[in-house]
Amino acid sequence: MTADPSVLVSEHPIDPFEVIDRSRISSLQWWVMAICMLTAMFDGFNTQAPAFIGAPMAKEWGIPFSTLGLVFSAALIGSVIGTSYLGVLADRVGRKPLVIASLLIFGVLTPPCAWAGRADVLIVLRFLAGIGLGGAMPNLIALASEYAPARKRTTLVTVTLWGFPLGAVLGGLAASWMIGQFGWRSVFYLGGAAPLLLAGMAVWLLPESPRFLALADDRSAPLARILAKIARQPVASGYRFAVSRMPRGSGFNTIVREGLLGGAILLSVTMFASLLLTYLLISWVPTLLVQSGVKVGDAALGTVVLNMMGIAGSFCVARATEGKSYAVAALAAGYVGAAAATWAISAASGSYMGTLLALSAGGFLLIGTQISVVAYSASYFPVYVRGAGIGLVQAVGRTGSLVGPIIAGVLLAHGMTGQQLLLAGIVPALLAAGSLTAMSRLARRTLPATAVLAPKS
Numbered sequence: 001m002t003a004d005p006s007v008l009v010s011e012h013p014i015d016p017f018e019v020i021d022r023s024r025i026s027s028l029q030w031w032v033m034a035i036c037m038l039t040a041m042f043d044g045f046n047t048q049a050p051a052f053i054g055a056p057m058a059k060e061w062g063i064p065f066s067t068l069g070l071v072f073s074a075a076l077i078g079s080v081i082g083t084s085y086l087g088v089l090a091d092r093v094g095r096k097p098l099v100i101a102s103l104l105i106f107g108v109l110t111p112p113c114a115w116a117g118r119a120d121v122l123i124v125l126r127f128l129a130g131i132g133l134g135g136a137m138p139n140l141i142a143l144a145s146e147y148a149p150a151r152k153r154t155t156l157v158t159v160t161l162w163g164f165p166l167g168a169v170l171g172g173l174a175a176s177w178m179i180g181q182f183g184w185r186s187v188f189y190l191g192g193a194a195p196l197l198l199a200g201m202a203v204w205l206l207p208e209s210p211r212f213l214a215l216a217d218d219r220s221a222p223l224a225r226i227l228a229k230i231a232r233q234p235v236a237s238g239y240r241f242a243v244s245r246m247p248r249g250s251g252f253n254t255i256v257r258e259g260l261l262g263g264a265i266l267l268s269v270t271m272f273a274s275l276l277l278t279y280l281l282i283s284w285v286p287t288l289l290v291q292s293g294v295k296v297g298d299a300a301l302g303t304v305v306l307n308m309m310g311i312a313g314s315f316c317v318a319r320a321t322e323g324k325s326y327a328v329a330a331l332a333a334g335y336v337g338a339a340a341a342t343w344a345i346s347a348a349s350g351s352y353m354g355t356l357l358a359l360s361a362g363g364f365l366l367i368g369t370q371i372s373v374v375a376y377s378a379s380y381f382p383v384y385v386r387g388a389g390i391g392l393v394q395a396v397g398r399t400g401s402l403v404g405p406i407i408a409g410v411l412l413a414h415g416m417t418g419q420q421l422l423l424a425g426i427v428p429a430l431l432a433a434g435s436l437t438a439m440s441r442l443a444r445r446t447l448p449a450t451a452v453l454a455p456k457s
Helices: 016-022 027-061 065-093 096-109 111-115 119-147 150-161 163-182 185-205 210-215 217-231 251-257 261-291 296-321 327-347 352-380 383-413 418-424 426-446
Strands: none
Touching (some): 016 150, 016 217, 027 065, 027 163, 027 261, 027 296, 065 383, 111 185, 119 352, 150 163, 210 217, 261 327, 261 418, 261 426, 296 352, 327 418, 383 418, 418 426
């Protein structure tokens, strides 16, 4: 389907999102998705880097289990701050500069972690790097959502979010080889160099948010060039652009006034519970496998399997639910399945192959459903408050991701077995399912049945 020529020659103000929705997906939009996906990939790699090297690092520096949990969570604590503030800020200053700034922050601060030498220094470095990690995610989600046509938004944002588990997959594979060849410190070196290179690419190749350009009176020419590439037809100068302006007040106040608070809370609870369980598994499964006698390189494959199957699961879930009235209820069912898979991981404790098979099911259902929930949250919030809304959901969610590893470290240090810890992971999976069940009922009360997943632009 090509763009309607009348869209770009009308005497009335042009809605850039109407142009994007009516046009076929252009090479420019694919570039946006690719850069956002790579940003998510390096975010995922950096966030999970300590899990890849936790066992040898803890042995060399004498870090106990309880403190190792803080190392795992330090970047996540910083990411809560970055997500909360940089998501809201992007609605006012643009997405591109904050994506680039986020890449620079965690790119510069990651290599020094290799020579921290002490747990406290490492925790501080990881915390500061985490601010950049947190700022990247809500902005890349919002940017990908704005450049995706409404008819494919859930699927395209989901594919973009593959970057995060893909970063864990490739990171786990790379770590498995790099630890043996160059030592565990090389994982931190790679985690710093890659985002710095991408930041340089983004300066030249990543376009700014259409909404931000449309609201800036002196940015109409850049937006006209962007829309010309998307619509594949020339655009004359002098066009005016019409988009929804940001209401006065903070992003949170706007969420309340727009009647979005109930859904925002339920989505936040869902992400909190989901990421708590995800990071409990990602952070501790490799270390628990090493404790059971598995080699360090082989133990990293547990994280690889979990995340790879999450990618496969997210594609299946997104394709099955996009635009469907039962989408939210189906996502809730996915978390019920994730609870069953978590039980299977616990039951398989002590068997390497059995654990990998159970992790495959867990990744497919847990991470696959989780990525689709993130994509849905991008469509739930209107574009003028999307950064703030996604930032809120992600900030609460990342709180769960930092709580999970810390609680696990404390429980293990106080005598809980790995099998018992994994069995307790059923609780957050069922909490996520319950929150989405309530979300489904809320959507049916407030929206037509066919519009439960309808994006708001």
